[in-house]
Amino acid sequence: GVRMLLRDPVSAERAARDGFRDPELTSDIVFTARTRDDALAREVSARLAGRAYAIVNASGLVGDAPSQLGEYLRVIEALRGYGLAVVVLPHVSRPGADDLPVCRALAEAAADPEVVLVDSLRSPREIRGLAAGAAITVTGRMHLAIMSLLAEVPAVTVATQGKVEGLMSSLGTPELCQPPGEGLGPRIVAAIDDALPAGSATRAALARALPEVVARAGRNVEGLAGTSVAVG
Secondary structure, three states, rough: OOOOOEEEEHHHHHHHHHOOOEEEEEEEEEEEHOOOOOOOHHHHHHHOOOOEEEEEEOOOOOOOOOHHHHHHHHHHHOOOOOOEEEEEEEEOOOOOOOHHHHHHHHHHHOOOOOEEEOOOOOHHHHHHHHOOOOOOOOOHHHHHHHHHHHHOOOEEEEEOOOHHHHHHHHOOHHHHEEEOOOHHHHHHHHHHHHOOOOOOOHHHHHHHHOOOOHHHHHHOOOOOOOOOOOOO
16 A cells, blocks of 8 residues: 655656656645745835845755855845845754854845845745745755745755755756855856746746646645645
8 A cells, every 4th residue: 555656757767767666756745835924025025125036045954154155145146236135044943954043144244235134934834925026046945945936936956965956857947956065156146047037948947847746746645535735
Protein backbone atom coordinates (compact mmCIF):
# COMPACT_ATOMS: atom_id res chain seq x y z
CA GLY A 1 0.00 0.00 0.00
CA VAL A 2 2.99 2.34 0.02
CA ARG A 3 3.19 4.95 -2.76
CA MET A 4 6.35 6.82 -3.66
CA LEU A 5 5.42 10.44 -4.28
CA LEU A 6 8.17 12.66 -5.71
CA ARG A 7 7.58 16.39 -5.75
CA ASP A 8 9.63 17.30 -8.83
CA PRO A 9 10.79 15.69 -12.08
CA VAL A 10 14.46 15.71 -11.11
CA SER A 11 13.69 13.63 -8.00
CA ALA A 12 11.34 11.33 -9.93
CA GLU A 13 13.94 10.64 -12.61
CA ARG A 14 16.60 9.96 -9.97
CA ALA A 15 14.32 7.51 -8.16
CA ALA A 16 13.55 5.70 -11.41
CA ARG A 17 17.28 5.43 -12.24
CA ASP A 18 17.95 4.02 -8.78
CA GLY A 19 15.48 1.22 -9.33
CA PHE A 20 12.52 2.35 -7.23
CA ARG A 21 9.28 0.98 -8.64
CA ASP A 22 6.60 3.29 -10.03
CA PRO A 23 7.67 6.66 -8.59
CA GLU A 24 4.75 9.06 -8.95
CA LEU A 25 5.31 12.70 -9.86
CA THR A 26 3.46 15.16 -7.61
CA SER A 27 4.54 18.62 -6.44
CA ASP A 28 5.19 20.32 -3.12
CA ILE A 29 2.09 20.29 -0.93
CA VAL A 30 2.49 24.03 -0.30
CA PHE A 31 1.07 24.50 -3.81
CA THR A 32 -2.31 23.53 -2.34
CA ALA A 33 -2.35 26.52 0.05
CA ARG A 34 -4.67 29.14 -1.42
CA THR A 35 -5.87 31.20 1.57
CA ARG A 36 -4.48 34.70 2.09
CA ASP A 37 -4.44 37.34 4.79
CA ASP A 38 -3.68 40.83 3.46
CA ALA A 39 -2.89 42.39 6.85
CA LEU A 40 0.88 42.37 6.31
CA ALA A 41 0.49 43.65 2.73
CA ARG A 42 -1.57 46.58 4.03
CA GLU A 43 1.00 47.27 6.75
CA VAL A 44 3.86 47.29 4.24
CA SER A 45 1.89 49.39 1.75
CA ALA A 46 1.29 52.03 4.44
CA ARG A 47 5.01 52.12 5.29
CA LEU A 48 5.90 52.52 1.61
CA ALA A 49 3.10 54.96 0.74
CA GLY A 50 1.73 52.53 -1.81
CA ARG A 51 4.96 52.13 -3.78
CA ALA A 52 5.49 49.01 -5.90
CA TYR A 53 7.82 46.62 -4.10
CA ALA A 54 10.01 43.56 -4.41
CA ILE A 55 10.57 41.00 -1.66
CA VAL A 56 14.11 40.02 -0.69
CA ASN A 57 14.80 37.18 1.74
CA ALA A 58 18.37 36.68 2.93
CA SER A 59 18.46 33.11 4.24
CA GLY A 60 20.41 31.83 7.19
CA LEU A 61 21.24 28.82 5.00
CA VAL A 62 23.20 30.77 2.38
CA GLY A 63 26.84 31.05 3.36
CA ASP A 64 28.38 33.37 5.90
CA ALA A 65 26.56 36.63 6.54
CA PRO A 66 29.25 39.19 5.52
CA SER A 67 29.83 37.84 2.01
CA GLN A 68 26.12 37.19 1.49
CA LEU A 69 25.28 40.77 2.43
CA GLY A 70 27.61 42.17 -0.22
CA GLU A 71 25.91 40.06 -2.89
CA TYR A 72 22.41 40.98 -1.72
CA LEU A 73 23.22 44.69 -1.61
CA ARG A 74 23.90 44.49 -5.35
CA VAL A 75 20.48 42.92 -5.78
CA ILE A 76 18.80 45.68 -3.77
CA GLU A 77 20.63 48.34 -5.78
CA ALA A 78 19.33 46.78 -9.01
CA LEU A 79 15.75 46.58 -7.70
CA ARG A 80 15.88 50.21 -6.58
CA GLY A 81 17.16 51.05 -10.07
CA TYR A 82 13.93 49.61 -11.42
CA GLY A 83 12.02 52.04 -9.19
CA LEU A 84 10.93 49.35 -6.74
CA ALA A 85 10.92 49.62 -2.99
CA VAL A 86 12.29 46.54 -1.22
CA VAL A 87 10.72 44.53 1.59
CA VAL A 88 13.36 42.50 3.45
CA LEU A 89 11.52 39.46 4.74
CA PRO A 90 12.77 36.72 7.10
CA HIS A 91 11.01 33.40 6.58
CA VAL A 92 12.61 30.89 8.95
CA SER A 93 14.15 31.31 12.40
CA ARG A 94 15.81 28.32 14.02
CA PRO A 95 19.25 27.59 15.50
CA GLY A 96 21.88 27.30 12.80
CA ALA A 97 19.67 28.65 10.03
CA ASP A 98 18.16 31.89 11.26
CA ASP A 99 17.05 34.46 8.68
CA LEU A 100 16.25 37.19 11.21
CA PRO A 101 19.78 38.46 12.02
CA VAL A 102 20.86 38.27 8.37
CA CYS A 103 17.79 40.19 7.21
CA ARG A 104 18.22 42.82 9.92
CA ALA A 105 21.85 43.32 8.94
CA LEU A 106 20.89 43.60 5.27
CA ALA A 107 18.24 46.25 5.90
CA GLU A 108 20.66 48.24 8.06
CA ALA A 109 23.44 47.99 5.48
CA ALA A 110 21.12 49.20 2.70
CA ALA A 111 20.50 52.44 4.65
CA ASP A 112 17.60 53.39 2.40
CA PRO A 113 14.16 54.55 3.66
CA GLU A 114 12.54 52.56 0.86
CA VAL A 115 14.16 49.33 2.02
CA VAL A 116 11.95 48.19 4.89
CA LEU A 117 12.37 45.23 7.21
CA VAL A 118 9.61 42.92 8.43
CA ASP A 119 11.22 42.37 11.82
CA SER A 120 9.39 39.18 12.85
CA LEU A 121 8.14 35.93 11.38
CA ARG A 122 4.62 36.17 10.02
CA SER A 123 1.97 33.57 9.29
CA PRO A 124 1.95 31.72 5.95
CA ARG A 125 -1.36 33.37 5.05
CA GLU A 126 0.13 36.82 5.62
CA ILE A 127 3.22 35.91 3.59
CA ARG A 128 1.03 34.75 0.70
CA GLY A 129 -0.85 38.03 0.84
CA LEU A 130 2.38 40.04 0.78
CA ALA A 131 3.90 37.91 -1.98
CA ALA A 132 0.83 38.29 -4.20
CA GLY A 133 1.42 42.05 -4.31
CA ALA A 134 5.14 41.91 -5.11
CA ALA A 135 6.67 42.68 -8.49
CA ILE A 136 9.31 39.97 -7.96
CA THR A 137 10.77 37.93 -5.11
CA VAL A 138 14.39 36.99 -4.36
CA THR A 139 14.72 34.28 -1.72
CA GLY A 140 16.87 31.60 -0.17
CA ARG A 141 13.79 29.72 1.05
CA MET A 142 11.90 27.41 -1.28
CA HIS A 143 8.52 27.70 0.42
CA LEU A 144 8.65 31.49 0.20
CA ALA A 145 9.38 31.01 -3.50
CA ILE A 146 6.30 28.78 -3.85
CA MET A 147 4.11 31.32 -2.06
CA SER A 148 5.20 33.90 -4.64
CA LEU A 149 4.94 31.55 -7.61
CA LEU A 150 1.35 30.68 -6.63
CA ALA A 151 0.47 34.29 -7.49
CA GLU A 152 2.50 34.08 -10.75
CA VAL A 153 5.16 36.32 -9.20
CA PRO A 154 8.65 35.23 -10.38
CA ALA A 155 10.83 34.10 -7.49
CA VAL A 156 14.60 34.01 -8.05
CA THR A 157 15.67 31.32 -5.60
CA VAL A 158 19.09 30.51 -4.19
CA ALA A 159 19.47 26.74 -4.51
CA THR A 160 20.91 25.49 -1.24
CA GLN A 161 19.50 22.02 -2.04
CA GLY A 162 18.63 20.13 -5.23
CA LYS A 163 14.91 20.49 -4.55
CA VAL A 164 14.99 24.07 -5.91
CA GLU A 165 16.39 22.86 -9.23
CA GLY A 166 13.54 20.36 -9.43
CA LEU A 167 10.93 22.98 -8.57
CA MET A 168 12.05 25.35 -11.30
CA SER A 169 12.32 22.49 -13.78
CA SER A 170 8.65 21.70 -13.05
CA LEU A 171 7.72 25.26 -13.96
CA GLY A 172 9.92 25.58 -17.04
CA THR A 173 11.84 28.44 -15.41
CA PRO A 174 15.38 27.13 -14.71
CA GLU A 175 16.70 30.69 -14.80
CA LEU A 176 14.98 31.30 -11.45
CA CYS A 177 17.28 28.76 -9.76
CA GLN A 178 20.66 30.25 -8.81
CA PRO A 179 23.49 28.49 -6.94
CA PRO A 180 25.05 30.24 -3.93
CA GLY A 181 28.65 31.37 -3.85
CA GLU A 182 30.85 33.90 -5.59
CA GLY A 183 29.03 36.04 -8.13
CA LEU A 184 25.59 35.36 -6.65
CA GLY A 185 24.58 39.02 -6.75
CA PRO A 186 25.27 39.61 -10.47
CA ARG A 187 23.64 36.28 -11.37
CA ILE A 188 20.49 37.18 -9.45
CA VAL A 189 20.45 40.61 -11.08
CA ALA A 190 20.66 39.01 -14.53
CA ALA A 191 17.73 36.74 -13.64
CA ILE A 192 15.74 39.75 -12.43
CA ASP A 193 16.46 41.59 -15.69
CA ASP A 194 15.01 38.63 -17.61
CA ALA A 195 12.02 37.89 -15.38
CA LEU A 196 10.76 41.27 -14.20
CA PRO A 197 9.19 42.74 -17.38
CA ALA A 198 5.44 42.16 -17.65
CA GLY A 199 5.74 40.23 -20.92
CA SER A 200 8.85 38.22 -20.03
CA ALA A 201 9.35 34.65 -21.19
CA THR A 202 9.74 33.68 -17.53
CA ARG A 203 6.28 34.98 -16.64
CA ALA A 204 4.76 33.29 -19.69
CA ALA A 205 6.34 29.93 -18.79
CA LEU A 206 5.14 30.25 -15.20
CA ALA A 207 1.57 30.99 -16.28
CA ARG A 208 1.57 27.95 -18.58
CA ALA A 209 3.01 25.48 -16.09
CA LEU A 210 1.43 26.56 -12.81
CA PRO A 211 -2.05 24.98 -13.21
CA GLU A 212 -0.59 21.50 -13.75
CA VAL A 213 1.91 21.87 -10.90
CA VAL A 214 -0.90 22.95 -8.54
CA ALA A 215 -3.07 20.03 -9.68
CA ARG A 216 -0.23 17.56 -9.03
CA ALA A 217 0.09 18.82 -5.44
CA GLY A 218 -3.36 17.41 -4.71
CA ARG A 219 -2.08 13.89 -5.44
CA ASN A 220 -0.24 13.94 -2.12
CA VAL A 221 -3.52 13.28 -0.29
CA GLU A 222 -5.43 11.21 -2.86
CA GLY A 223 -7.17 8.24 -1.28
CA LEU A 224 -6.94 9.56 2.28
CA ALA A 225 -10.60 9.57 3.27
CA GLY A 226 -11.69 12.60 5.25
CA THR A 227 -8.29 14.28 4.89
CA SER A 228 -8.06 18.02 4.34
CA VAL A 229 -4.88 19.82 3.47
CA ALA A 230 -3.79 22.39 6.07
CA VAL A 231 -0.45 24.07 5.46
CA GLY A 232 -1.03 27.41 7.19
